[in-house]
Amino acid sequence: MKIHREGYKYILIATVLWLGIAWLCAHFIPPSFSWVTGIITFLLFLIWFWVVAFFRLPNRDMVHGEEKIICPADGKVVVIEETFEPEYFKDQRLQVSIFMSPINVHVNRNPVSGLIRYMKYHPGKYLVAWHPKSSTENERTTLVIGNDRGDILLRQIAGALARRICFYVKEGDFVNQNEEFGFIRFGSRVDIYLPIGTKVDVKIGDVVKGGVTLLAHY
Numbered sequence: 290m291k292i293h294r295e296g297y298k299y300i301l302i303a304t305v306l307w308l309g310i311a312w313l314c315a316h317f318i319p320p321s322f323s324w325v326t327g328i329i330t331f332l333l334f335l336i337w338f339w340v341v342a343f344f345r346l347p348n349r350d351m352v353h354g355e356e357k358i359i360c361p362a363d364g365k366v367v368v369i370e371e372t373f374e375p376e377y378f379k380d381q382r383l384q385v386s387i388f389m390s391p392i393n394v395h396v397n398r399n400p401v402s403g404l405i406r407y408m409k410y411h412p413g414k415y416l417v418a419w420h421p422k423s424s425t426e427n428e429r430t431t432l433v434i435g436n437d438r439g440d441i442l443l444r445q446i447a448g449a450l451a452r453r454i455c456f457y458v459k460e461g462d463f464v465n466q467n468e469e470f471g472f473i474r475f476g477s478r479v480d481i482y483l484p485i486g487t488k489v490d491v492k493i494g495d496v497v498k499g500g501v502t503l504l505a506h507y
Contacts, residue, residue, distance in 0.1 A: 293396060295455055295472045296344025303340040307333040343474075345394060351467040351500045358487070359467060360502040361400045361443055362479040364389040366495045374482045376431055377407050377442055382482040385489060385504065387497060389477050397445060397471040397479060398499045399464045403436035408460040430456050432470060438507045442482035445473055467500040 292300065310333055314326040352359055368386035373379075389395055410430045428447040433440055445454050456471040458464055473479075481504065483489075488506045491497060497504070 290348060291346040292341070293344045293346045293472065295474065296340070299340055299474075300337075300344065303337045307337045339391075343391065343395065346396060347394060349498070349501055352503060353466055355402075355438070356507050357503055358400045358441065358481075358483070358505040358507065359398070360387065360491070360497040360499050360504045361398050361470075361481065362387045362389055362497075362499045363393040363395070364479075364497060366491050366493050366497060367478075368480075369489060369491070369493055371485060374442060376409075377433055378440075378482065381485055382442070383485055383487055383489070385481045385483065385491070387479045387481075389473065389479070394499065395473050395477065396469055396499060397443075397473065398467050399434060399470050400443070400466070400481065400504060401434055401436060401438075401441060402464065402466045403434040403441075405432065405458050405460050405462045405464060406435040406440060407431065407433035407442075408456070408458065410454070410456070428454055430454055430471065432456070432458065434464060439484050442480075443470070444480040444482075445471055446478040446480065447473060 311326075311330045314329050318326050364387040366385065367388045368384055370384055371381055372384045374382040374384075408430070412428055430445045432443045432445075434443070435441075445456070447454055453474045454471065454477075455473070458470045464470060483505055490503045490505055495502075
Protein backbone atom coordinates (compact mmCIF):
# COMPACT_ATOMS: atom_id res chain seq x y z
CA MET A 290 0.00 0.00 0.00
CA LYS A 291 1.13 3.55 -0.80
CA ILE A 292 0.09 7.04 0.26
CA HIS A 293 -1.56 9.19 -2.40
CA ARG A 294 0.33 12.34 -3.34
CA GLU A 295 -2.68 14.48 -2.34
CA GLY A 296 -2.13 13.40 1.26
CA TYR A 297 1.49 14.44 1.88
CA LYS A 298 0.65 17.94 3.10
CA TYR A 299 -2.22 16.83 5.32
CA ILE A 300 -0.25 14.00 6.89
CA LEU A 301 2.60 16.43 7.65
CA ILE A 302 0.16 18.88 9.25
CA ALA A 303 -1.46 16.11 11.31
CA THR A 304 1.97 14.85 12.44
CA VAL A 305 3.15 18.31 13.53
CA LEU A 306 -0.09 18.94 15.43
CA TRP A 307 0.03 15.55 17.14
CA LEU A 308 3.64 15.86 18.25
CA GLY A 309 3.41 19.56 19.05
CA ILE A 310 0.28 19.34 21.20
CA ALA A 311 1.58 16.18 22.89
CA TRP A 312 4.81 18.04 23.77
CA LEU A 313 2.86 20.99 25.19
CA CYS A 314 0.67 18.68 27.26
CA ALA A 315 3.69 16.84 28.65
CA HIS A 316 5.38 20.08 29.68
CA PHE A 317 2.46 22.17 30.93
CA ILE A 318 -0.07 19.72 32.37
CA PRO A 319 0.84 18.78 35.97
CA PRO A 320 1.95 15.17 36.57
CA SER A 321 -1.13 14.63 38.74
CA PHE A 322 -3.22 15.07 35.55
CA SER A 323 -1.10 12.79 33.40
CA TRP A 324 -4.23 10.88 32.47
CA VAL A 325 -5.46 14.00 30.65
CA THR A 326 -2.22 14.06 28.66
CA GLY A 327 -2.73 10.40 27.81
CA ILE A 328 -6.28 10.95 26.56
CA ILE A 329 -5.34 13.99 24.46
CA THR A 330 -2.34 12.20 22.95
CA PHE A 331 -4.43 9.14 22.13
CA LEU A 332 -7.17 11.23 20.46
CA LEU A 333 -4.56 13.07 18.40
CA PHE A 334 -3.08 9.74 17.35
CA LEU A 335 -6.51 8.55 16.19
CA ILE A 336 -6.93 11.69 14.09
CA TRP A 337 -3.43 11.24 12.62
CA PHE A 338 -4.15 7.58 11.84
CA TRP A 339 -7.43 8.48 10.13
CA VAL A 340 -5.71 11.11 7.95
CA VAL A 341 -3.07 8.57 6.89
CA ALA A 342 -5.75 5.95 6.19
CA PHE A 343 -7.86 8.40 4.18
CA PHE A 344 -5.04 9.00 1.71
CA ARG A 345 -4.09 5.34 1.36
CA LEU A 346 -3.57 3.97 -2.12
CA PRO A 347 -3.90 0.18 -1.89
CA ASN A 348 -2.36 -2.20 -4.40
CA ARG A 349 -5.06 -3.81 -6.53
CA ASP A 350 -5.43 -6.26 -9.39
CA MET A 351 -7.39 -4.07 -11.77
CA VAL A 352 -10.12 -5.46 -14.01
CA HIS A 353 -9.91 -4.56 -17.71
CA GLY A 354 -11.98 -5.12 -20.83
CA GLU A 355 -13.15 -3.08 -23.84
CA GLU A 356 -16.78 -4.10 -23.29
CA LYS A 357 -16.57 -3.54 -19.53
CA ILE A 358 -17.35 -0.34 -17.61
CA ILE A 359 -15.43 -0.48 -14.30
CA CYS A 360 -16.42 1.34 -11.11
CA PRO A 361 -14.62 4.69 -10.98
CA ALA A 362 -14.64 4.93 -7.18
CA ASP A 363 -14.84 3.04 -3.90
CA GLY A 364 -18.05 3.35 -1.95
CA LYS A 365 -21.70 2.34 -1.87
CA VAL A 366 -24.14 2.38 -4.78
CA VAL A 367 -26.96 4.72 -3.73
CA VAL A 368 -28.75 5.52 -7.01
CA ILE A 369 -29.61 3.56 -10.17
CA GLU A 370 -32.27 5.35 -12.20
CA GLU A 371 -33.15 6.90 -15.53
CA THR A 372 -32.87 10.68 -15.36
CA PHE A 373 -32.42 13.77 -17.51
CA GLU A 374 -28.78 14.89 -17.84
CA PRO A 375 -28.89 18.67 -18.44
CA GLU A 376 -25.27 19.72 -18.91
CA TYR A 377 -23.80 17.73 -21.79
CA PHE A 378 -26.15 15.11 -23.24
CA LYS A 379 -29.37 17.04 -22.58
CA ASP A 380 -31.41 13.85 -22.79
CA GLN A 381 -32.38 10.80 -20.73
CA ARG A 382 -29.51 8.73 -19.33
CA LEU A 383 -29.06 5.90 -16.87
CA GLN A 384 -27.52 7.35 -13.70
CA VAL A 385 -25.49 5.29 -11.23
CA SER A 386 -24.26 7.11 -8.12
CA ILE A 387 -21.52 5.94 -5.74
CA PHE A 388 -21.30 7.57 -2.31
CA MET A 389 -17.82 7.70 -0.80
CA SER A 390 -17.72 7.96 2.99
CA PRO A 391 -14.71 9.43 4.83
CA ILE A 392 -13.35 5.90 5.39
CA ASN A 393 -13.30 4.95 1.70
CA VAL A 394 -10.35 5.24 -0.69
CA HIS A 395 -11.01 8.50 -2.56
CA VAL A 396 -9.11 7.97 -5.80
CA ASN A 397 -11.29 8.36 -8.91
CA ARG A 398 -10.45 6.18 -11.92
CA ASN A 399 -11.43 6.10 -15.59
CA PRO A 400 -14.12 3.42 -16.06
CA VAL A 401 -13.18 3.00 -19.74
CA SER A 402 -10.44 4.02 -22.15
CA GLY A 403 -11.15 6.86 -24.55
CA LEU A 404 -10.91 10.53 -25.43
CA ILE A 405 -11.87 13.29 -22.99
CA ARG A 406 -14.56 14.98 -25.06
CA TYR A 407 -15.67 17.43 -22.36
CA MET A 408 -14.27 18.66 -19.05
CA LYS A 409 -15.61 21.44 -16.85
CA TYR A 410 -15.16 22.49 -13.23
CA HIS A 411 -18.08 24.10 -11.39
CA PRO A 412 -17.61 25.96 -8.09
CA GLY A 413 -20.57 25.63 -5.76
CA LYS A 414 -22.07 24.79 -2.40
CA TYR A 415 -21.20 21.97 0.01
CA LEU A 416 -24.52 20.27 0.67
CA VAL A 417 -24.34 16.71 2.00
CA ALA A 418 -23.49 14.38 -0.89
CA TRP A 419 -26.85 12.59 -0.82
CA HIS A 420 -28.87 15.83 -1.01
CA PRO A 421 -31.08 15.86 -4.17
CA LYS A 422 -29.61 19.21 -5.28
CA SER A 423 -25.97 18.32 -4.64
CA SER A 424 -25.45 17.18 -8.25
CA THR A 425 -26.42 20.62 -9.59
CA GLU A 426 -25.50 23.04 -6.79
CA ASN A 427 -22.36 21.61 -5.11
CA GLU A 428 -18.76 22.07 -6.18
CA ARG A 429 -18.30 19.50 -8.94
CA THR A 430 -16.56 18.53 -12.14
CA THR A 431 -18.11 17.04 -15.25
CA LEU A 432 -16.04 14.73 -17.42
CA VAL A 433 -17.08 12.91 -20.60
CA ILE A 434 -15.04 9.97 -21.94
CA GLY A 435 -15.85 8.80 -25.44
CA ASN A 436 -14.80 5.85 -27.59
CA ASP A 437 -16.21 3.73 -30.42
CA ARG A 438 -18.78 2.22 -28.06
CA GLY A 439 -20.23 5.51 -26.90
CA ASP A 440 -19.84 8.34 -24.40
CA ILE A 441 -19.91 8.11 -20.60
CA LEU A 442 -20.29 11.13 -18.32
CA LEU A 443 -18.68 11.21 -14.86
CA ARG A 444 -19.43 13.83 -12.25
CA GLN A 445 -17.31 14.35 -9.12
CA ILE A 446 -19.45 15.98 -6.44
CA ALA A 447 -18.04 17.50 -3.26
CA GLY A 448 -19.90 16.79 -0.03
CA ALA A 449 -20.31 18.61 3.28
CA LEU A 450 -16.74 17.72 4.33
CA ALA A 451 -15.11 17.63 0.91
CA ARG A 452 -13.71 21.07 0.12
CA ARG A 453 -11.34 20.27 -2.69
CA ILE A 454 -11.93 18.35 -5.89
CA CYS A 455 -8.73 17.40 -7.70
CA PHE A 456 -8.66 16.38 -11.36
CA TYR A 457 -5.71 15.38 -13.52
CA VAL A 458 -7.10 15.38 -17.07
CA LYS A 459 -8.21 17.97 -19.58
CA GLU A 460 -10.34 18.09 -22.68
CA GLY A 461 -8.60 16.38 -25.60
CA ASP A 462 -6.57 13.93 -23.51
CA PHE A 463 -6.65 10.22 -24.28
CA VAL A 464 -7.02 8.20 -21.07
CA ASN A 465 -6.67 4.52 -20.25
CA GLN A 466 -9.10 2.43 -18.26
CA ASN A 467 -8.43 2.47 -14.48
CA GLU A 468 -5.91 5.33 -14.59
CA GLU A 469 -6.56 8.11 -12.08
CA PHE A 470 -8.58 11.05 -13.33
CA GLY A 471 -9.09 12.72 -9.95
CA PHE A 472 -9.36 12.70 -6.18
CA ILE A 473 -11.88 14.21 -3.74
CA ARG A 474 -10.84 15.05 -0.19
CA PHE A 475 -12.94 14.02 2.80
CA GLY A 476 -16.28 12.56 1.68
CA SER A 477 -18.05 12.88 -1.66
CA ARG A 478 -19.99 11.24 -4.49
CA VAL A 479 -19.39 10.19 -8.08
CA ASP A 480 -22.26 10.02 -10.60
CA ILE A 481 -21.95 8.00 -13.80
CA TYR A 482 -24.33 8.62 -16.71
CA LEU A 483 -24.66 5.72 -19.15
CA PRO A 484 -26.69 5.27 -22.34
CA ILE A 485 -30.24 4.01 -21.78
CA GLY A 486 -30.28 0.24 -22.12
CA THR A 487 -26.78 -0.31 -20.71
CA LYS A 488 -26.58 -3.57 -18.71
CA VAL A 489 -25.78 -2.58 -15.12
CA ASP A 490 -23.96 -5.22 -13.06
CA VAL A 491 -24.43 -3.63 -9.62
CA LYS A 492 -27.49 -2.92 -7.50
CA ILE A 493 -28.40 -0.32 -4.90
CA GLY A 494 -26.63 -1.03 -1.63
CA ASP A 495 -23.63 -2.81 -3.20
CA VAL A 496 -20.21 -1.88 -1.82
CA VAL A 497 -17.86 -1.39 -4.78
CA LYS A 498 -14.15 -0.86 -5.40
CA GLY A 499 -12.70 1.50 -7.96
CA GLY A 500 -10.80 -0.25 -10.72
CA VAL A 501 -12.04 -3.65 -9.57
CA THR A 502 -15.83 -3.92 -9.45
CA LEU A 503 -17.63 -4.37 -12.78
CA LEU A 504 -20.18 -1.55 -12.96
CA ALA A 505 -21.79 -2.27 -16.31
CA HIS A 506 -21.39 -3.66 -19.84
CA TYR A 507 -21.76 -1.75 -23.07
